Amino acid sequence: MLARSPAPARLTRLAPSSSLRTSIRLATIAPSSRTYANKACTDYLTPTHLDDHVPQDVQLKLKRHAAVTLNTYARPNFILARGKGCKVYDSHDREFLDVSGGIAVNALGHADDGVAKILQDQARKLVHNSNLWHNEWSGELAYLVVQKTKELGGMGYPAGQASPDANGSADDGGLKVFFTNSGTESNEGALKFMRKYGKYASALRNAHGAEKGVAAPTEEKVEIVSFRDGFHGRSMGALSATWQDKYQAPFAPLVPGFVPATLNDIDGINAAVTEKTCGVIVEPIQGEGGILEASEEFLRALRKRCDEVGALLVYDEIQCGLGRTGSFWAHGSMPVDCHPDVVTMAKPLANGIPIGAILMKDKVADVIKIGDHGTTFGGQPLQTRVAHHVVSRISAPSFLTHVEAVGSYLHSRLSVLPTLFPRLVAGPPRGRGLILGLPFKRDEYVQRIVKLMRERGVLVLSCGKQTVRFVPSLTLTEHEAEKCVDVLESALLTLDRESEGI
Ligand SMILES: Cc1ncc(COP(=O)(O)O)c(C=O)c1O
Incomplete structure (x- = not known):
C-alpha cells in the first residue's frame, strides 16, 4: 500500500538540488484553501513498487502469456487484477493510484457500483440481438446524447438553449447518432460519411435545389484534411488521417485522398481546404499528439472555410469529449461559430465497455441511406444501456463542476513545476479539465518520470x-490529485539528482 500523503503544508520539506532553489510564491488552491510551498515534496523519494521486483508466479504467468500473445505493447511486469475508483491493485494486491484512467476511458472510475448493477441486470435480460431488430436502449441513448448536446451546448447549439423535451419525442430533430464499437470505427464511419456527403451534397448544391438524392454524384470532392500530430485510430482510414510517421510509415501505402495541415495555422487553411475537400477532421485537443489545444480562432476559421467550400467539419472528441474538459463536449464551451457538423466519440461512453458513436447534423444523416453503413455489435442493448447510465451521470452539472474544480487544482499544482524544475520541465501544463499534459525538455525525461512514478505507485x-x-477517471478527488503531484515532485527530484550526477 502507498503511504498516505500528509495533510500539512510543506514548508519543512527538503530543498531541491542546487538548480531548484528558485523561490516561488505560495499558491492557494480552491476549493479547500490548502496552501503548498515552494519546495518539492520529498515524501516519495523511496520507491515502493520497483519494476524489477517480480514475484515468481507473476514471472511464470507472463512468460506463458508472452509465448502466445502478439507483442504490440510495452508493458511493465505486473498483472492488474482489480480496481475501485481511481485505485487499481495487482495480483499481489499492491495498490496503484491510476491517473491514466484506462487512457481516458474509465470516466466513473473502476468497478463503479452503478455500472456493475446495470451490467448484471442487462446481462440477464438481453446482451445482443443484432441490428435487424430494435432494442430498448440504443434509441434511448441516442435521444439522451442529442438532448444533452442541445441542453449543454455543442453541434451548433449554444449551452442552456434547449430544455428537455417533455414528451421525449425529440421530434424537433436536428441531430442523429450512429453507434459503433471503438474510436477508430467512429472515425471510419465519419470518413465514409464525408465522402458520401462530398459526392452527393455538393452535387445537389451545384444543381441548385434539385430533389434530394437525385443529382449525379461528383467524383471531384473526395479530399479529407487532417492535422499533423493528430491521432484518429489504427484502422486504414483513420490511420490515413493520422499524420504521425511512426504510426503510418510501416503500413503505407495508405488510403488516397488525405491531405495534411498544421494545427492552429490559420494562414494554411485555405491551401489545405479547397473545393476538392469533402471533410476536415480535427481533435479540439490533440491527445496522443501531446495535449495540444486548437485555438478558438483556428476552429472558427476552419468552420468558416468548410462552409465556403461545402465540406463537413468533424471533431474527434474521442479523448477530449464527454465531460473530460469540464463541459459536456470540449467544443461546447465555445461560440457556435466554432462548432462542427459531426462529433466522434468512444472511450468513456460506457466506462470501459466497448462502444463508440458518431453524432451528426441532419444534413449529414440525410445523405446516408439504408444499407450504406452498418456493424454487428454497434448499438446493442448491453453497451447502450451502460452508456445511457454513464452519460446521465457525467452530464450532471455537479459532475462537470467537479471535473473543472479538480482539473484546475491539478493544473495549478503542475503550473509550479517549470519554476521548481527548470532543467527538466519545458513549460506550463497544457489542456483543461482533466486532460492535462506537462511538457519536458527531453523525451527520455518523460519515460523516466513515468517509470519513477509507477515505482512509487x-x-x-x-x-x-x-x-x-x-x-484520470473524472471522479478523481482533490486528495488524489494532490498525491499524484506529490509523487511527481519526488520523482522530479530523483530525476534532477540523477541528471546532475548526484
Ligand atoms: C482522439 C482519438 N481518436 C481516436 C482514437 C482511437 O480510438 P480506439 O483506440 O478506440 O480505436 C483515439 C485513441 O486513443 C483517440 O485518442
Whole structure:
C-alpha cells in the first residue's frame, strides 16, 4: 500500500538540488484553501513498487502469456487484477493510484457500483440481438446524447438553449447518432460519411435545389484534411488521417485522398481546404499528439472555410469529449461559430465497455441511406444501456463542476513545476479539465518520470511532444490529485539528482 500523503503544508520539506532553489510564491488552491510551498515534496523519494521486483508466479504467468500473445505493447511486469475508483491493485494486491484512467476511458472510475448493477441486470435480460431488430436502449441513448448536446451546448447549439423535451419525442430533430464499437470505427464511419456527403451534397448544391438524392454524384470532392500530430485510430482510414510517421510509415501505402495541415495555422487553411475537400477532421485537443489545444480562432476559421467550400467539419472528441474538459463536449464551451457538423466519440461512453458513436447534423444523416453503413455489435442493448447510465451521470452539472474544480487544482499544482524544475520541465501544463499534459525538455525525461512514478505507485502516461499526460477517471478527488503531484515532485527530484550526477 502507498503511504498516505500528509495533510500539512510543506514548508519543512527538503530543498531541491542546487538548480531548484528558485523561490516561488505560495499558491492557494480552491476549493479547500490548502496552501503548498515552494519546495518539492520529498515524501516519495523511496520507491515502493520497483519494476524489477517480480514475484515468481507473476514471472511464470507472463512468460506463458508472452509465448502466445502478439507483442504490440510495452508493458511493465505486473498483472492488474482489480480496481475501485481511481485505485487499481495487482495480483499481489499492491495498490496503484491510476491517473491514466484506462487512457481516458474509465470516466466513473473502476468497478463503479452503478455500472456493475446495470451490467448484471442487462446481462440477464438481453446482451445482443443484432441490428435487424430494435432494442430498448440504443434509441434511448441516442435521444439522451442529442438532448444533452442541445441542453449543454455543442453541434451548433449554444449551452442552456434547449430544455428537455417533455414528451421525449425529440421530434424537433436536428441531430442523429450512429453507434459503433471503438474510436477508430467512429472515425471510419465519419470518413465514409464525408465522402458520401462530398459526392452527393455538393452535387445537389451545384444543381441548385434539385430533389434530394437525385443529382449525379461528383467524383471531384473526395479530399479529407487532417492535422499533423493528430491521432484518429489504427484502422486504414483513420490511420490515413493520422499524420504521425511512426504510426503510418510501416503500413503505407495508405488510403488516397488525405491531405495534411498544421494545427492552429490559420494562414494554411485555405491551401489545405479547397473545393476538392469533402471533410476536415480535427481533435479540439490533440491527445496522443501531446495535449495540444486548437485555438478558438483556428476552429472558427476552419468552420468558416468548410462552409465556403461545402465540406463537413468533424471533431474527434474521442479523448477530449464527454465531460473530460469540464463541459459536456470540449467544443461546447465555445461560440457556435466554432462548432462542427459531426462529433466522434468512444472511450468513456460506457466506462470501459466497448462502444463508440458518431453524432451528426441532419444534413449529414440525410445523405446516408439504408444499407450504406452498418456493424454487428454497434448499438446493442448491453453497451447502450451502460452508456445511457454513464452519460446521465457525467452530464450532471455537479459532475462537470467537479471535473473543472479538480482539473484546475491539478493544473495549478503542475503550473509550479517549470519554476521548481527548470532543467527538466519545458513549460506550463497544457489542456483543461482533466486532460492535462506537462511538457519536458527531453523525451527520455518523460519515460523516466513515468517509470519513477509507477515505482512509487502512481500510473501516468506519456504522449507526443515530450509530454507526461494526465487523463484520470473524472471522479478523481482533490486528495488524489494532490498525491499524484506529490509523487511527481519526488520523482522530479530523483530525476534532477540523477541528471546532475548526484
Ligand atoms: C482522439 C482519438 N481518436 C481516436 C482514437 C482511437 O480510438 P480506439 O483506440 O478506440 O480505436 C483515439 C485513441 O486513443 C483517440 O485518442
